[in-house]
């Protein structure tokens with residue numbers, strides 16, 4: 001069996017610390033074949049950089065997915081997506097002019113894992129400021145283009161806001177991919193399951209970021225935005241002493257590409 005660990009949106013330094021301080025022990029106890037993570041909020045809450053990606057690679061993360069914020073550090077994010085184009089899957093249903101890869105193939109001891117990332121459309125267009133193509137049409141083309149004989153498992157991160165759109169994508173892809181995991185809302189859902197045709201599914205994995213925050217952001221700033229209805233710049237609580245650590249562990253039969261088990265974990269960890 002192929003064992004995959006997937007971490008939800010790692011948000012800023014508290015999220016990176018939570019991974020760096022907990023992943024080595026988790027790798028020892030779980031012995032995963034592959035560790036994956038959503039990194040759209042990796043560098044101070046928005047975007048990725050070479051340095052922050054390398055922190056996670058050194059901690060044992062082998063592959064990454066993006067989201068609506070993954071390009072937010074402009075040329076720094078583009079540089080990271082280009083340098084690690086063989087490890088980071090950025091959203092596939094956006095204009096092809098964006099930097100990075102829309103599909104990555106990751107080698108494991110049990111065979112190659114195909115990794116993809118798609119954006120939802122419902123309540124997402126404003127957040128991305130660019131037209132987002134239908135993820136349903138795009139994922140069919142993507143599967144036709146990227147599945148190949150060496151691929152033993154396919155995992156897609158569906159980065160979307162609306163629970164209905166994510167559940168619908170789960171049933172649309174049931175039996176076509178090994179796992180469909182949701183990200184973006186930063187709130188874990190209690191619906192991890194194996195769909196009837198062998199696809200592991202969860203609406204949202206949740207985030208890895210500061211505990212006692214609002215979605216990883218300083219709660220005072222987020223609250224002020226709601227109370228004043230004015231734009232308030234967000235910041236990450238870098239001095240956080242505790243973090244949420246949200247991930248799933250998926251078991252895939254590498255002979256059939258079907259999943260047999262998905263376990264969702266949400267815990268609060270102390271940060272050193």
Ligand SMILES: [Fe+2]
Pocket residue numbers: 009040041067184185186
């Ligand atoms: Fe996020």
Ligand SMILES: [Fe+2]
Pocket residue numbers: 040067068069159184185
């Ligand atoms: Fe997002």
